[in-house]
Amino acid sequence: MTAVARAWGRLTLPGKVVFTVVPLLALLVAATVIGIAVFGGAVLDILAANIGIVRFVLVATILLLAAPPIAFVIIYLEMKVIALMNLRIGPDRVGPWGTLLSTVHGLKVLMKEDFTPTGADAVVFTWAPVVVFTASILSALVLPFAPGLFGQDFSIALLYFFAVGGLTVVGLLMGGWSSFNKYSLLGGLRAAAQMVSYEIPLTLSVVGVIILAGTMSLDRIVDQQAGWLGDWFVFRQPLGFLVFFIAATAEGNRTPFDMTEADQEIVAGYATEYSGMRFGFFFFAEYINVFILSALTVILFFGGWHAPLSLPQIELALDPGSLGIGLLFLVALAPVVGTLLLGAPFYLLRSATKWWHALIIGFALFNVVVVLAVVAWATISFDWAAGLVWVLVKTFGFVFLFVWLRGTLPRVRVDQLMGLAWKWLLPASLLNLFVTAAAVVLVGG
């Protein structure tokens, strides 16, 4: 008991909150499940009546759970791609080709001391990463990843996206202001100036798309781009896309516009005094922002879930039921046979490989094969799976572009950054808007 009391005493305030709230939530979920089991229909009726709320909670949970893995993948991608551009090897120690390194980084960040500097405004300091992270997650809520696969389909989804995404700057400013550090202060102020300036061209550049599509619902904007490559909005709004992408780079604080965390100038900007998981939240939010901005680019300009060419339809006539009892044998035997078949070459071709090493390799390979097979089957069979695959492929193409920029370009100066926003991007986006509007009026959309 003393050990528990001591452990409790050592917890920080947020730790105490987490350790109280999480068990309570677990109890709540358990109670809900038991309630559904016991009272059955009545509870289901209530849930069905409030399907909007249920959907929101479900989607928010899924996004929160999906955010760290996405961030891990992008961080690993960035480390590896920049390493290759630098003629280095990059991460290659943890996991195959170093793929687990970012996960281990995440765990490390989780275990580090949660440090609040003396003199910092503790409340604001604690909440700043939460605001930044939440803003990113909330703006992801409206992104349609596939037909039917979205959190909420507002009629003002685009407006909501920019409104909630703009909250990020509040978090950055909170972090910069409350850290009691001049580097943080400079970083926070830079963040405010930069993001407020770039919100304008970012928002104006998509107005052309809104005019063309006649709606702000992202779902229907994607629907307007159905067909082949030529129907994507990027070919009807090339200038809009250019302005949008540059402004998105600045909005996501990516090189060459990463003023807010310019480590050669202001150490780490707003994140200078942060450590542990608070820094982790900033870090995750940055990479999730990269993902979200890439996804939005894809949705607005690159056809969303539509394939670039209309692919021939493949019909799979799979009827597992017809196998009868054979299905059971297949499910039981396939892993064993697959493991043995895939592991055998490793055992036979290299005498130093022990048999159990070969078995482990075979099992891992079998899992990979099964996952690939399931993905392929789902892609062929379901619209939403194919759409998800296309969105992810295109999105990671843009993530790669962001990483490529980071590997190549130095940073622009603060006044050059502002000059670009106000002297070039804003007139360009206005021009794009006028030309689009005139064309729609003259040609009739």
Next chain:
Amino acid sequence: MTTATGRQASADDPRVMLDEQIGVFEPVPPYPPRTEREAEFYTLADGELFLNMGPQHPSTHGVLRVVLKLDGERVVDLDPVLGYLHRGVEKLCENADYHQAICYTDPLEYVSALFNEWAPVMAFEKLHDVEVPRRAEYIRVLSSELLRISSHALFMGWMALDLGGLTPILWSFIERDEIVDMLSALTGQRMLFNYFRIGGVNGDLNHDFLSRLGDWMTRATAQHEANLGLLNENEVFVRRMRGLGTIDTRTAIRMCMTGPNLRATGVPFDIRRAHPYSVYPELRFDIPTRSEGDCLARYLLRVDEIRQSLRIIDQCLHEMPDGPVMAKLPRLIRPRPGRAYAAVEGPRGQYAVYAVSDGTDQPFRFRIHDPSFVHLQSVGLLLPGNLVADTMAIMASLDPIMGGVDK
């Protein structure tokens, strides 16, 4: 002197730790101002703030500390605080005999150590009237020009890194690594070579070094030009560097600038031509100059110098004479009383040594003139009026090495 909060500030005062809550660190010295300049600098006008940059900062090239007085993002004034890397090299050299003194000078400008050896060696040779074999002189020129390339390549990388580019620094390190590897085959060390001796060099050229050098020379020019593509044609890089930290010829001469920083303002002053030493009169090379005097000119000038160094290395390899690499000298030399001054053209400028002998086996006085230190004094002229982001770029373009600044 009190801090902005009006409290007596002293990190040594235990009550500060115990009773009071520690405030924000104001980089104000804990003693009353000693000069008018100090009093003026450490008084804040309305809307200004101090930013203490360094000694631990990602891009101060070592342990330089600069107290910046900022108005928003613009630098109003600055106060460089030196001495964090002071090791008393001059005094150490005065307490060592002539041979031992050379290795103390190695880590001064640690990215171009051979030049740090060359100046004292030349001074001691003048003191003792030593005739250096011609082959040794050629080897000195060859190895030090290699190191000049390595140092300039590293400069280009740091320059880009201080502007936020991640890739060029690693490309430069690849170039530097190849050079340093071949020098380690020649001298046995990668960084602090301790290769030059009074009267010659420590060892003759060996097969390992020559094969690496030959291999490298076949692709050095192409590799150098390929590396440049990432920066010279980069709009962001060029736009940030052009017109930044401009210094005119008169001011540059008044600030005692030498080397690439002076030549970037249009003065073709190079010790190798102005006060020829070693075998440089026999070698054909140009002295590149530029007239702009800004950061871009300083950068491009170093790019040109790499090309000239490659020319010199090529000639050295073709004209290398046979013979001994070391003059016949006693183990312990005792020069006649007298004084000697020797200057070499280092990658950063004039690196000079002034040595006084009193007839014993140790130098009576040993004084080092270091270009990094001299160039660093002009940041006070160049920085005010620029943005915080440019302070690092301007400082990097002067290419100071803190090991040499603090001695």
